[in-house]
Amino acid sequence: MNHVLIVDDEADIRDSLEAILREEDYVITTAGTAKEALELVRDADYQAVLLDIWLPDGDGLDVLAQIRGDAKPGSLSDPRTEAPRAGTPEVIMISGHGTIEAAVRATKLGAYDFLEKPLSLDRTLLVLRNAIKAYQLREDNHEFSRQLAAKSSVTGQSVPMKALRQQIKLMAPTNGRVLIFGESGAGKELVARAMHAESLRRDRVFVELNCAAIPEDFIETELFGYRHGAGPGGPNQPNEKRGTFERADGGTLFLDEVGDMSLKTQAKVLRALDEQRFYPVGASTPVHVDARVIAATNKDLEEEIARGNFREDLFYRLNVIPFFVPPLRDRKEDIPVLAREFLQEFGQQYGRPRVEISDAALTQLKQYHWPGNVRELRNVIERVLILNPKAQRIEAKNLPMLVQRTEGRSSNGTREEFSTLLQAREAYERDYILKELDRCHGNVTRAAEALGLERSHLYRKMKALGVSIGE
Numbered sequence: 354m355n356h357v358l359i360v361d362d363e364a365d366i367r368d369s370l371e372a373i374l375r376e377e378d379y380v381i382t383t384a385g386t387a388k389e390a391l392e393l394v395r396d397a398d399y400q401a402v403l404l405d406i407w408l409p410d411g412d413g414l415d416v417l418a419q420i421r422g423d424a425k426p427g428s429l430s431d432p433r434t435e436a437p438r439a440g441t442p443e444v445i446m447i448s449g450h451g452t453i454e455a456a457v458r459a460t461k462l463g464a465y466d467f468l469e470k471p472l473s474l475d476r477t478l479l480v481l482r483n484a485i486k487a488y489q490l491r492e493d494n495h496e497f498s499r500q501l502a503a504k505s506s507v508t509g510q511s512v513p514m515k516a517l518r519q520q521i522k523l524m525a526p527t528n529g530r531v532l533i534f535g536e537s538g539a540g541k542e543l544v545a546r547a548m549h550a551e552s553l554r555r556d557r558v559f560v561e562l563n564c565a566a567i568p569e570d571f572i573e574t575e576l577f578g579y580r581h582g583a584g585p586g587g588p589n590q591p592n593e594k595r596g597t598f599e600r601a602d603g604g605t606l607f608l609d610e611v612g613d614m615s616l617k618t619q620a621k622v623l624r625a626l627d628e629q630r631f632y633p634v635g636a637s638t639p640v641h642v643d644a645r646v647i648a649a650t651n652k653d654l655e656e657e658i659a660r661g662n663f664r665e666d667l668f669y670r671l672n673v674i675p676f677f678v679p680p681l682r683d684r685k686e687d688i689p690v691l692a693r694e695f696l697q698e699f700g701q702q703y704g705r706p707r708v709e710i711s712d713a714a715l716t717q718l719k720q721y722h723w724p725g726n727v728r729e730l731r732n733v734i735e736r737v738l739i740l741n742p743k744a745q746r747i748e749a750k751n752l753p754m755l756v757q758r759t760e761g762r763s764s765n766g767t768r769e770e771f772s773t774l775l776q777a778r779e780a781y782e783r784d785y786i787l788k789e790l791d792r793c794h795g796n797v798t799r800a801a802e803a804l805g806l807e808r809s810h811l812y813r814k815m816k817a818l819g820v821s822i823g824e
Contacts, residue, residue, distance in 0.1 A: 355485050356380045356398060360390040360416070361405040361447070370403065370472075377478065387411035394420055399442040401465075401484045403477075406448035406455060414458060417444050421463035439495040443484040447472065507540070507547050508694055509687035513679040517544065524674050525551030530626075532611075532671045533649040535678030538728030541649040542609060544678055548647055549605040557604035560644075562597045564618075565610035572618050577625070579634035598631060601644040611671065612652035612663060623667045646671070681723040681730065689715045691727060695734040696747070703738060710747040717749045721756045740794065755791040783818040786811070790820075 357379045361367050367383045374381050382397070384390040387408045394402070402420065406413040421441060446459045449470035456467040465484045468477060507518050524531070525548045533541045542561070549559045567575050578596030597606060614622065625631040626646065630639040648671045657663035681688065692710055700706045723729055733756060741751050786804070793799040801811040814820075 354378065354380045355400045356382070357481065358390065358393055358399045358402045358442070359383045360387075360402060360408070360413070361385070362407065362409050363405075366405075366470075366472075370477075373474065373478075374481070379481075385409075387413070387416045390416055391419060394442070398440055400488045401481060402442050402444045403481070404444055404446055406446055406459070407450065413446065413448075414455070414462060417446065417459060417462050417464055420444055439492060443488045445480055445484055507543060508690055509684060510690060511684035511687045513684050514687060517676070517678065518547075520676065521547050521551055524548070526553055527674070528553075528645055529673040530645070530671050531647040531674045531676060532654075532668075533647065533676040533678060535649070535651065536680045536726055537651045538726035539678040539680055540727050541651075541678050542607065544676055545605075545607045545609075545647045545649060549607075549645075552605065552645065554604050554645060558601060559605045559607065560597050560601040561607040561609060563609045565613035569615055569618075572614065573621065574634050576618070576622065577631050577633050578640075580636040593633075596633060598625060598642050598644060599633070599640055602642045604644060606644045606646050608646065608648040610650060611648040612650035612654055612657055616662075616664065619664045619667050623664060623670060626667075626670050681726045685719045688719050688730065691730055692718055692734055695731050696738070699735045699738045705738065705742075708738065708745055708747065711749065713749040714747050714752060717752055717756060753791045754787045754795070779818060782814070783820055786815060786818065786820055 357374060359367050359370050359374075359381060360383075361370075362385055364385070367385070371381045371383055382393060382399075384393055385408075387410050390402070390404070390408075393399075404413050404416060404420075408416070421444065443465040444463065445466050445468060446456075446464045447468045447470060448455065459467050465487060466480045468480060507514060507521065509515075521544065531545070531548060533544050535541045545561075546559060549555060562575060564572065574594065574596065576596050576598055578594045578599055580593045608622075621631070625642075629643065630641045632639050654663050654668050654672075658665045658668060681691075692715060696708055696710055697706070700708045718730070718733075725732070733753060736753065737747055737751050741747065744751060786800070789800045789803055790797070793803065797811060797815075798808055801808045804811060806814070
């Protein structure tokens with residue numbers, strides 16, 4: 354229900370507005386003075402305020418300034434704040450002695466609209482509905498910004514992650530190009546977003562393009578856009594499209610998996626970086642851009658250069674400030690922090706914010722080698738939460754069997770040596786069966802079908818290898 358505060362010194366107007374708005378399913382509170390209005394805004398949340406400009410103990414415009422200056426006016430700040438804090442209601446001014454000067458001043462102070470008495474019922478209801486929509490949109494934007502900020506934080510207390518955060522803090526305020534190295538799933542995009550959030554361009558757009566996900570025939574138009582229907586989509590496509598370079602103007606462009614670009618595309622990106630301009634496909638005039646480029650790759654680009662797969666000159670243009678994101682197996686002390694962070698994230702998403710994780714489960718997670726890095730850990734936590742809908746505490750037995758399977762591997766995730774061929778074969782069979790059981794969510798019948806075995810045969814094999822369903 355939307356909560357509206359009516360502030361007017363005339364009791365008849367307050368009562369009539371309250372009666373009308375209650376019929377429209379609004380929750381209504383009323384006040385007759387400036388002091389009472391500010392106390393009410395301080396103590397409760399409102400989506401909109403209908404505020405008379407003339408009040409017995411003060412000027413309604415001063416009340417407006419205080420409401421817009423702080424969501425809870427106990428600590429009054431600059432009333433001309435451009436972006437109100439979360440929870441600040443939209444204010445609609447009403448007056449029987451309205452002047453252009455008063456309306457202009459109210460607008461400058463952040464009023465949503467200005468209504469003159471006698472009030473038109475239809476116009477009042479329309480303006481109020483629109484004001485509440487504006488409030489909801491602003492609150493959604495605040496929440497989106499909050500979530501984006503959370504996704505831009507580099508989590509971990511290990512030495513490598515502390516060093517990485519220090520490097521981000523030092524390099525982010527510059528305009529130098531950045532090249533981030535790291536395995537798939539290690540968190541390269543997170544580092545790129547953290548760089549943007551700490552940079553002088555933080556209030557501008559962050560545009561991402563995964564170069565590995567775009568087919569070669571489309572990559573040029575994705576990067577540079579097209580004009581006059583010159584894109585690859587045929588006659589039914591839009592007449593023009595802005596590419597990622599153009600959309601990132603003034604902000605940050607993140608080119609993920611840059612090592613997967615073709616040599617032809619690399620040449621065009623190199624020219625755009627050198628000249629800070631480019632020609633959209635089908636255009637005769639260039640587009641000038643000012644975008645900071647952050648690139649990332651899971652490949653050894655120097656090796657790719659030696660193979661002739663990557664341009665050396667582009668490598669040096671991008672590699673002004675190199676970053677390396679360590680794999681999760683090299684910073685296992687961060688696993689408990691990350692696991693709890695993901696548990697909180699998905700707990701809120703699925704309506705279970707108080708789910709905990711046991712020390713035994715965390716120990717099991719730390720023993721796993723995590724070939725998929727942080728992304729794999731995140732997926733595991735989400736899967737565990739989904740498959741255990743009533744659990745208030747995640748135990749080791751709730752973890753996927755593949756995660757529980759730690760025998761036969763060294764601490765860095767490589768295979769240990771076996772003294773006999775039989776030991777090696779049994780270890781491989783056990784690992785393979787565990788993977789299939791994990792893929793089938795513990796369903797032995799489905800796993801047996803996938804392995805091409807009779808169900809009874811698989812049971813015997815599992816017993817011989819020491820594999821149990823509860824593993």
